[in-house]
Amino acid sequence: MRWEELDREHCSLARTLSVVGDRWTLLVLRECFLRIRRFEEFEQRLGIARHVLADRLKKLTEAGVLEKIPYQERPRREEYRLTEKGLALYPALLALLDWGDEYMSGKKGPPLLRRHKACGHVAHAVPTCSECGEPLDARAMTAEPGPGAPAGFVVPQRPSKSAVDK
Template structure:
């Protein structure tokens, strides 16, 4: 499977990776959730070349993950804001941060804490069933073919 063809795969993960699957896009999204919005801020924080940054931002805008919003008219300057579609990536990034906190942190522990505004407590993300609210993990889920797999002529392997 070629990188340029990921968005053509009958797999939601592959299609998602085609949009956000490189390190720079994920770090840009991280910074968006931390309130970074302007090109020069991304460039300074990430140490990324202007060409790569422009390319990744363009892709995120084209896929409606970010939108450009003018903040100055003369000269015209725009900042990047998360769309509703972009905001829906928050649980994905939180899951990755949680994994990193558990498996990649040094002896000092997690570099940041996520505080739930509602109760004021430090929190960790939990995946729950949308139907019953019970926490779930990989062993609690069975995969079945859906219409997208069937029309592709390939069925996923299920355990």
């Protein structure tokens, strides 16, 4: 399977990854959420090769995650800003960040803390059920085919037949 085929997969994760599932893309988005908007700023902060940066910004723009907004004419210069679609990636970034804080920090602890403006506490994100509000974990959900499922789609429900689930 190639990159270009990913977005035709019948899987929302695969489709998401066709947009953001790349080495640099999520780091570019991290910068966007930190209010970085200009080509040179991205380049200097990330140490990314310029043509790779140009490619990622172009793809993110085409995907509707970023938009180019002119901030001056003559010479025309544009900066990149998150769209609504891009802002909606925040929960995903936050979840990855929280995992890194928890499992990848050194002895000293996480390098960056996030404080919830509304309550004033240093906080992390807890995924909760949109319907009942209870916290969710890996085993709290079951999968089932949805309206966009291809014909004959099967959701694997059990471990490999000869394996005994612990």
